[in-house]
């Protein structure tokens with residue numbers, strides 16, 4: 001249920017209403033927008049008489065929210081959430097390009113890639129230190145050393161860093177990481193999500209390989225229910241019967257999610273196609289359909305990459321993609 005408060009209502013009366021709702025055992029989420037204050041009710045609202053509330057002088061309207069996601073729901077929070085990472089913004093019209101290798105492999109590799117993607121306009125650096133690999137015999141990432149190398153690249157380039165967490169016991173290692181990524185394989189690791197809900201760091205939540213948009217939003221809700229509301233959703237392709245591409249990119253998820261939620265939505269054209277030649281057209285399409293950013297894998301020597309070389313762009317290819325994406329963004333903005 002949401003209660004829309006009339007513009008200019010006395011704060012004291014609004015606070016009285018909030019206190020009364022809380023005494024009924026219902027939690028509230030208050031959103032102060034440019035035009036309206038919205039009180040979102042979370043929990044069992046059976047005891048709240050909607051007609052009675054609607055009759056109050058300060059109340060404009062009362063609406064029932066049928067969706068199971070509340071804090072992530074745009075009806076609770078009509079304005080776009082803007083996530084600000086040390087001055088780099090994402091959401092609400094701020095398009096953010098995140099680029100970097102699938103995995104951090106060496107000091108030389110990450111520093112070279114970081115400086116080149118920055119020159120091309122990337123605002124954040126990605127790189128896996130803990131890698132969720134299908135085979136236990138494949139490269140599993142440099143782990144703590146990988147995070148140290150990302151931090152070195154952050155110091156050199158001043159770019160915020162994004163890296164994936166696999167195990168909540170590693171959280172201490174992420175203290176200076178700017179955005180914690182939850183990968184597709186962990187999208188429904190509810191215990192991990194609950195623990196991340198207690199942190200103050202923005203979370204980049206990737207859609208699971210076989211998950212619906214509703215399930216993605218419910219996973220975001222798990223994190224938000226714990227108090228951490230800085231979440232970036234990421235469409236990274238889903239499993240279908242198609243086998244030419246690694247996954248099937250679901251770009252319709254971008255406008256659909258943006259209607260359902262206020263959270264920023266980015267697209268990962270690398271994992272969703274698995275082929276470097278498809279990264280540019282899908283990046284342009286993602287920018288055209290309203291994505292708030294892109295996360296693209298870039299390697300200084302894709303043929304020798306320890307992970308995901310086939311989908312990685314060279315720095316020169318990334319530069320070309322970034323320039324073309326900017327042209328699309330100009331057109332979209334009108």
Ligand code: PEP
Nearest residue numbers: 128183184185206236271
């Ligand atoms: C990644 O971004 O490095 C990754 C493993 O992606 P996903 O979880 O989408 O497969």
Ligand code: MN
Nearest residue numbers: 102297307308
């Ligand atoms: Mn990868």
